[in-house]
Amino acid sequence: MSRYSHPSRTRLSMTQQNVQDDKTKTGTMYGNDSDEDENVIDPPKLSKFGSALLNEHNSTTFTKFQHFRHGYNHTHTSNGTKFPTNNKIRRTFSELDESINQEISSPTSSSSIFANTINQTSIRPTSMTTLQSNHTGSSHLNSGMDTLQRMKQSMMRDETALSEKILERRNNRRISRTSSNHSTMNLDLSNAKEIELSGTISTINNNNPMTTTNTSESFRRIKTLQQNLKAEVTSKNIERRSKLFLNKKRMSRLGPAKRASEIIGSEIDDALVNSEKTNDQVDITNESKQTIDYSNIDLGDLNPFQYIKKHNLPATELPQISEIYFKNQKEGNRANAIRKRSLTPVIARKKFSNNDNINRDIRRSKTESNTALNNKENVGLSTIDHNVDRLPKKREALTNIQVNKKEPEFKRMKSDPEQLNQMVVQEEVKIGHDSHKTKPVKKVEIQEPTASKRYHRHETVQDSNRNPIILVNDTEYEKIELLGRGGSSKVYKVKGPSKKVYALKRVSFDEFDDSSIDGFKGEIALLEKLRNKDRVVQLFDYEMSSGVLYLIMECGDYDLSFILNQKLKVPIDIEFIRYYAREMIKCVNVVHDADIVHSDLKPANFVFVKGMLKIIDFGIANAVPDHTVNIYRETQIGTPNYMAPEALVAMNYTNDNSGQTGNRWKVGKPSDVWSIGCIIYQMVYGKPPYAGFQGQNRLLAIMNPEVKIMYPDKTSKDEVVPRSVIDLMKDCLHRDPNKRLTTNEMLQTQFFNPIMVSESFIRNLIKNAVYFGCEQGEVSDGKIDDLADDVISRLGEFKI
Numbered sequence: 001m002s003r004y005s006h007p008s009r010t011r012l013s014m015t016q017q018n019v020q021d022d023k024t025k026t027g028t029m030y031g032n033d034s035d036e037d038e039n040v041i042d043p044p045k046l047s048k049f050g051s052a053l054l055n056e057h058n059s060t061t062f063t064k065f066q067h068f069r070h071g072y073n074h075t076h077t078s079n080g081t082k083f084p085t086n087n088k089i090r091r092t093f094s095e096l097d098e099s100i101n102q103e104i105s106s107p108t109s110s111s112s113i114f115a116n117t118i119n120q121t122s123i124r125p126t127s128m129t130t131l132q133s134n135h136t137g138s139s140h141l142n143s144g145m146d147t148l149q150r151m152k153q154s155m156m157r158d159e160t161a162l163s164e165k166i167l168e169r170r171n172n173r174r175i176s177r178t179s180s181n182h183s184t185m186n187l188d189l190s191n192a193k194e195i196e197l198s199g200t201i202s203t204i205n206n207n208n209p210m211t212t213t214n215t216s217e218s219f220r221r222i223k224t225l226q227q228n229l230k231a232e233v234t235s236k237n238i239e240r241r242s243k244l245f246l247n248k249k250r251m252s253r254l255g256p257a258k259r260a261s262e263i264i265g266s267e268i269d270d271a272l273v274n275s276e277k278t279n280d281q282v283d284i285t286n287e288s289k290q291t292i293d294y295s296n297i298d299l300g301d302l303n304p305f306q307y308i309k310k311h312n313l314p315a316t317e318l319p320q321i322s323e324i325y326f327k328n329q330k331e332g333n334r335a336n337a338i339r340k341r342s343l344t345p346v347i348a349r350k351k352f353s354n355n356d357n358i359n360r361d362i363r364r365s366k367t368e369s370n371t372a373l374n375n376k377e378n379v380g381l382s383t384i385d386h387n388v389d390r391l392p393k394k395r396e397a398l399t400n401i402q403v404n405k406k407e408p409e410f411k412r413m414k415s416d417p418e419q420l421n422q423m424v425v426q427e428e429v430k431i432g433h434d435s436h437k438t439k440p441v442k443k444v445e446i447q448e449p450t451a452s453k454r455y456h457r458h459e460t461v462q463d464s465n466r467n468p469i470i471l472v473n474d475t476e477y478e479k480i481e482l483l484g485r486g487g488s489s490k491v492y493k494v495k496g497p498s499k500k501v502y503a504l505k506r507v508s509f510d511e512f513d514d515s516s517i518d519g520f521k522g523e524i525a526l527l528e529k530l531r532n533k534d535r536v537v538q539l540f541d542y543e544m545s546s547g548v549l550y551l552i553m554e555c556g557d558y559d560l561s562f563i564l565n566q567k568l569k570v571p572i573d574i575e576f577i578r579y580y581a582r583e584m585i586k587c588v589n590v591v592h593d594a595d596i597v598h599s600d601l602k603p604a605n606f607v608f609v610k611g612m613l614k615i616i617d618f619g620i621a622n623a624v625p626d627h628t629v630n631i632y633r634e635t636q637i638g639t640p641n642y643m644a645p646e647a648l649v650a651m652n653y654t655n656d657n658s659g660q661t662g663n664r665w666k667v668g669k670p671s672d673v674w675s676i677g678c679i680i681y682q683m684v685y686g687k688p689p690y691a692g693f694q695g696q697n698r699l700l701a702i703m704n705p706e707v708k709i710m711y712p713d714k715t716s717k718d719e720v721v722p723r724s725v726i727d728l729m730k731d732c733l734h735r736d737p738n739k740r741l742t743t744n745e746m747l748q749t750q751f752f753n754p755i756m757v758s759e760s761f762i763r764n765l766i767k768n769a770v771y772f773g774c775e776q777g778e779v780s781d782g783k784i785d786d787l788a789d790d791v792i793s794r795l796g797e798f799k800i
């Protein structure tokens, strides 16, 4: 189609004379008119604007236009010409439009040159359409406008290309800055494309008169392209956002960069617990681990293994965490001891020989108390003051201890002037406390016994030909030999009245330590409870004097520890194990039947008295409270080799009365069963299950469920270990206390009830079985089972 055959052009020519009048009318008013311009063939006259355009160097508009193009084409010249900005471009366009308007409004505007150069431009800007509408009938003007349109479109293309280049350059710069962030870069490029494209399309849309099919098709294509691009960009956006989210999540988990010391346990815990399995995160996690501040780790109820497992820490962290664990436990024990001690009344520990001494000490005590009162800066007195209120109560408890069952305490003190004196002093101190109830009182000095004093007042050497004599409740006991020693005790073989032999246990203790006194009181009470039980060493007499406890007991010959050490040198003797293990279980059974948990079972705490094994040392034993099965200890005590896991793993608790928190350990009868299992293990394999671990590691191994106990079929000397004893050990050494056998059940196991038959019995049994089979011809499996059951049930009859 020729440019002039275009209907809109025809219409424009027809209405040319009305331009001036219809200047204000809109283009749409005429848009649907007939093709009146069809016959216009004369070239359009040159308008002022057209002339100006021809005169490149003199026309301001054209100069601007050329300058713009020139400027664009030479953006990168060395003279520093810059890219026109979008604003500049827009300004140029508006100036151009203005010039066109001016041109259009001029009655003489036309140009034949433009008519010759007009060709297939099909897109006209809206402004042009408007202008055309306002100036219908002017073919000159029409062709001039078309030329301008082309030029403007060319400029638009230039603008698009320019924008593209600018964006490209920007993106290049961004790439070099953040070469790693490809997703961001791609997004920007996509956005740029999208913006650019939509800009172009909107321009096209704006300019689209919707008059040709080609145009519609190209628009559709562009539209499709735009949609595709949009979809692509959207998906890239989503991808980028999700990547950003991941980064953010990671950052928020790890927090900002910190010094190693700032990372405290909880943060590490979070980081470790929440860590995901991506490579970089694993690296970061490892980094975090390297900076663990162990001093801030709170293990709570967990033992080191549980802690490591919970927080997914590597095994290499175990030593440090164990160290903290044991340190915490030590501190807990110490705090308990201090707390108990702080409740103990302060009493002078002195020996007085006469009244003068008493008076002198009372005077000194009073003077010291007054000095303390005057000393306002005396530190730590508030603690003492705080405890003063509890003193009478505690003292009452102390004086109520029946340390001598033969005579009432007061009667004894009356007969003993020295003790009486001491009681007077104690009373004086007590009065002093009472009178200054709310005032600070200085601790009365504790005088340690002199080193030169070799014997307690109960212990004397009467003449050089006799052994030392120990008086217990005024009964003389002559020392024969030392049988053994414990943590704070010595046990002597002594000769008592009628030359009878006894074991005398002498225990030294801090007489002002309530917990010690309570412990001894408890031991005495339990031994009294177990009086006449043949498996428990009998207690005949006892006396608690100042700082010393004497116990007169049945005397044993050896303890089990000694015997086991002897047996180490000879091959395994399964009958020996069976016998001693059963004896041992019988001892513990008696104790458990009395609802007492021993808590410190070990070979040294079983002694043979006239050939019968008996149990000793109830120092840390406890009676299980009614309707319960466990005892809760505030101190971790026992002998590591034989201690059950539950006796080692502390539990946090809060005291209901005082509100104080601390650790405690749960022990029960199954804890004793564990210890028995360890002793049997020692009998079989020569050492307890965890003896291979040294020191602290042993405790850790016992606590660690991952450290399994091995039960080899043969000993280190290649001796066969019977299956029945292995089963018994396994049933005692379950980590779960509830799965362990009771002492009664242990005694019922096959190991302690072996079936022994003679050789002839076996021969007869086989012979009878073969004959029976021959007679029957065929014997079913069920019949064989019945026969076997019958024989087994009657085995007791055939025992040898």
Ligand SMILES: Nc1ncnc2c1ncn2[C@@H]1O[C@H](COP(=O)(O)OP(=O)(O)OP(=O)(O)O)[C@@H](O)[C@H]1O
Pocket: 483, 484, 485, 486, 487, 488, 489, 490, 491, 503, 505, 537, 553, 554, 555, 556, 557, 558, 559, 600, 604, 605, 607, 616, 617, 619
């Ligand atoms: N009645 C007794 N007959 C023979 N020996 C005994 C008797 N009582 C204790 N012994 C010996 O003395 C040792 C220490 O005794 P005991 O265990 O009662 O003291 P302890 O201070 O409670 O010891 P630990 O602190 O180790 O538990 C025992 O291992 C044992 O060898």
